[in-house]
Amino acid sequence: MTNKLIIAIDGPVGSGKSTVARRVAEMMGYTHLDSGAMYRAIGWKALQENVPLDAPEQLSSLASRVRIDLAPGDGKQRVILDGEDITDRIRTTEVSHAASVVAVVPGVRHPMVAEQRRAGESGGVVMEGRDIGSVVFPRAGLKIYLEASPEVRAGRRWQELREKGEESDPETVLAGVIERDRRDREREMSPLVRAADAVLVDNSAMDAEETARVIVMLAREKAKAAAG
Numbered sequence: 001m002t003n004k005l006i007i008a009i010d011g012p013v014g015s016g017k018s019t020v021a022r023r024v025a026e027m028m029g030y031t032h033l034d035s036g037a038m039y040r041a042i043g044w045k046a047l048q049e050n051v052p053l054d055a056p057e058q059l060s061s062l063a064s065r066v067r068i069d070l071a072p073g074d075g076k077q078r079v080i081l082d083g084e085d086i087t088d089r090i091r092t093t094e095v096s097h098a099a100s101v102v103a104v105v106p107g108v109r110h111p112m113v114a115e116q117r118r119a120g121e122s123g124g125v126v127m128e129g130r131d132i133g134s135v136v137f138p139r140a141g142l143k144i145y146l147e148a149s150p151e152v153r154a155g156r157r158w159q160e161l162r163e164k165g166e167e168s169d170p171e172t173v174l175a176g177v178i179e180r181d182r183r184d185r186e187r188e189m190s191p192l193v194r195a196a197d198a199v200l201v202d203n204s205a206m207d208a209e210e211t212a213r214v215i216v217m218l219a220r221e222k223a224k225a226a227a228g
Contacts, residue, residue, distance in 0.1 A: 003227045004030065004124035005141030007219055008133035012192060013096075013180045014153025015146040016208055021128040022076065023212035028126070028219060033070055033119055035129035035136065036099065037079045038112045040090035041068050043098030045081060053101045060107020068115070093166065093176075100180060103130075104187045131190040133198050142222045143198035144215055152204045153177050 007024065011017050018034055025032035042063050045051075051058045069080040079087045089095070102108050116136050120127050127136065133143035148156075154174035161168050184192040194200065199218060203211040 003223045004122075005219060005223055005226075006120055006123050006137050006139075007126045007142045007144070007215070008137050008140040008195075008198075009126065009128040009144045009146055009215070010130055010133050010192070010194070010198065011128075011144075011146030012130075012153065012177075012184060014157045014177055015148050016156065016203060016211060017128040017146055019208040020146065020203075020211045020215065021126045023208055024215050024219070025126040027212060027216045029124075031125045032072075032077055033116065033125050033127040034077050034079075035112070035116050035127055035132060037070060037077065037090065038068050038115070039099040039103040039108070040095050041079055041081045041086060042066070042102045042108055042112075043100075044086060044090045044095050046102060047094065047098055053098060056105045056107060059102050059105050063102075063105075063108040063111055070119070091164065093161070093168075096180075100183055104189050106189060109189060130184055130192040133195040134193050135190045138195070141226065142215075142219050143195050144218070145194040145198040145200050146211070147200060147202045148204040150174060150177055150181070 007030070009017050009021050021034070022032050024030070042059070045066060046053060046059060046062060049062070051062055067082055071078045071080060078085055079090060113136055116127065119125070120137060129136070133140055151174065154170065154177045157177060158168060158170050158173040161173070201211060201214055
């Protein structure tokens with residue numbers, strides 16, 4: 001396929017963005033870019049260096065002096081921070097919270113968005129996050145807004161935590177998902193919104209494979225129309 005799109009997938013926590021985006025990229029022969037991993041990396045680094053999450057100037061300084069690379073490996077995207085692979089260290093509840101805080105700091109967000117645009121500008125990428133179609137790539141060839149009910153998303157998150165050996169209970173996880181939704185949608189900078197031209201895909205009753213196939217079908221139709 002010569003006409004390679006930028007595919008932007010946005011959605012709330014637990015909607016399956018990362019898993020679906022990876023599968024779409026595999027099926028399309030595209031590169032998968034997880035924008036959220038960049039903010040998780042900054043959040044993890046802030047926790048490691050005891051940088052207060054309520055100190056935007058210090059967080060901005062931190063973001064300006066680190067290098068984050070996203071690379072394929074072992075069937076999933078590897079996150080390399082200053083030459084160190086931190087892929088498996090940034091998926092904890094603590095880091096998730098830190099990421100949601102640092103992601104609204106302008107001095108953190110601006111360099112991350114610039115890097116995301118640089119990485120995807122030539123097309124042939126599947127990028128997922130919370131503001132990809134609305135802010136990072138407003139002219140993306142295909143925009144998807146992935147959604148599922150809070151209960152379904154909380155169930156997925158709870159199962160994910162169990163598999164990692166983290167103790168939690170479903171009610172606490174559901175409360176956390178609802179609170180994260182509120183923060184993401186009400187933040188002043190780059191809030192989570194469905195872009196006006198994004199296709200809504202509700203995968204409450206679909207697994208990742210089914211969801212990916214729907215998106216690939218839409219992408220191929222878009223690419224064909226662009227080629228014609």
